[in-house]
Structure formats: C-alpha cells, structure tokens
Amino acid sequence: MPDRGIASVLISEQEIRTLVKNLGLEITRHYRQTGGDLLVVGLLKGSFIFMADLIRNIEYPLTVDFLAVSSYCDSTISSGEVKMRMDLQTPLQGRHVLVVEDIVDTGQTFQKVIGLLKSRNPVSVKTCTLLSKPSRREVAVAIDFCGREIPDEFVCGYGLDYAEKFRNLPYVGVLEASST
Numbered sequence: 001m002p003d004r005g006i007a008s009v010l011i012s013e014q015e016i017r018t019l020v021k022n023l024g025l026e027i028t029r030h031y032r033q034t035g036g037d038l039l040v041v042g043l044l045k046g047s048f049i050f051m052a053d054l055i056r057n058i059e060y061p062l063t064v065d066f067l068a069v070s071s072y073c074d075s076t077i078s079s080g081e082v083k084m085r086m087d088l089q090t091p092l093q094g095r096h097v098l099v100v101e102d103i104v105d106t107g108q109t110f111q112k113v114i115g116l117l118k119s120r121n122p123v124s125v126k127t128c129t130l131l132s133k134p135s136r137r138e139v140a141v142a143i144d145f146c147g148r149e150i151p152d153e154f155v156c157g158y159g160l161d162y163a164e165k166f167r168n169l170p171y172v173g174v175l176e177a178s179s180t
C-alpha cells in the first residue's frame with residue numbers, strides 16, 4: 001500500500017472540543033427528559049477517542065460497552081458487507097441505547113448495527129456520530145445527534161484511520177490523494 005500523508009486540517013482540535021461539548025449538552029438534555037438506564041455503545045475502532053470525550057460531556061448516569069464491526073475491503077473503499085468482530089457484553093432489555101459512531105458514510109454500518117440492537121429489545125435506540133458525509137449515503141439512516149456534516153473526502157485523525165495509521169492525530173485531516 002503506498003504511503004499517504006495528511007493534505008490539510010479539516011477540523012481543528014478546538015472545533016472538535018466545541019462539537020463534542022454541544023453534542024454532550026444535547027444528549028444530556030434528551031436523557032434527562034426520558035429518564036431510565038442509559039447504555040452508550042461505541043463502534044470500534046474508530047469511535048474510541050470520540051466516545052471517551054463524549055461521555056465526559058454527558059451529565060447523566062450511564063454505562064458503556066463496545067461493538068466491533070468492519071466493512072472496509074481496502075483502506076478507503078467500503079465493501080458494503082458489514083462483519084461482526086466483537087459483540088456486546090451487556091443485555092439491552094430495559095435500557096436506552098445510544099450508539100456512537102465516528103463517521104457515517106454510506107450508512108450501511110449504522111443500518112445493520114441499529115437493526116441488530118433493536119432486535120434485542122432495548123427501550124430505545126438513538127444514534128450519535130461525530131461526522132457525516134450525506135452526499136455518500138446509500139441507505140437512509142436516522143442520525144439523532146450529529147457533530148458535523150463534511151464533504152466527500154477521506155478523513156483521518158481523532159480515532160479515524162487510514163490502514164490503521166493516523167488515529168492519534170488530535171485533529172481531523174483530509175488524506176492526501178493517491179499518486180497511483
């Protein structure tokens with residue numbers, strides 16, 4: 001695989017902090033109204049940094065769990081087929097579930113995951129994503145809490161990778177175009 005770098009910063013550390021803070025406020029407001037047990041489910045690996053920051057901005061009692069799925073056949077093109085790599089350890093019955101994703105692209109992953117979680121009879125399932133690329137959508141998915149819509153660019157950083165690299169960047173950047 002050819003080496004590719006980051007072409008430009010799309011969302012700075014400061015902007016990420018503001019987006020996450022605002023999402024935390026919205027989510028807090030929502031669950032204070034509904035009440036009940038809240039389980040926040042992070043989709044690995046991409047959401048792990050966002051998830052860690054987000055839950056510290058939610059002022060409502062919660063528990064966390066993680067689900068690992070993968071859909072990419074090479075590093076930037078989705079295969080469209082979503083495979084379960086690691087399941088939850090928490091039963092969903094009697095709980096409100098908030099699914100946390102790093103980025104919604106075609107919508108295939110979110111659609112499959114939401115269907116799976118709903119089949120386990122939680123009280124409710126809501127969705128939260130830091131980023132969304134609406135121009136790439138193939139299936140309609142309801143996003144209840146969205147940080148920011150972005151154009152059709154492949155982005156890395158703040159948990160998002162290219163071939164497992166760049167997850168540790170504190171900002172979200174656009175991947176350099178392939179030279180081949």
Ligand code: 5GP
Binds near residue numbers: 103
């Ligand atoms: P979808 O199923 O919506 O097409 O894809 C969702 C998953 O694809 C995300 O969780 C993420 O792992 C990956 N993905 C989609 N767009 C990007 C992107 O621009 N950058 C990175 N690093 N991953 C992406």
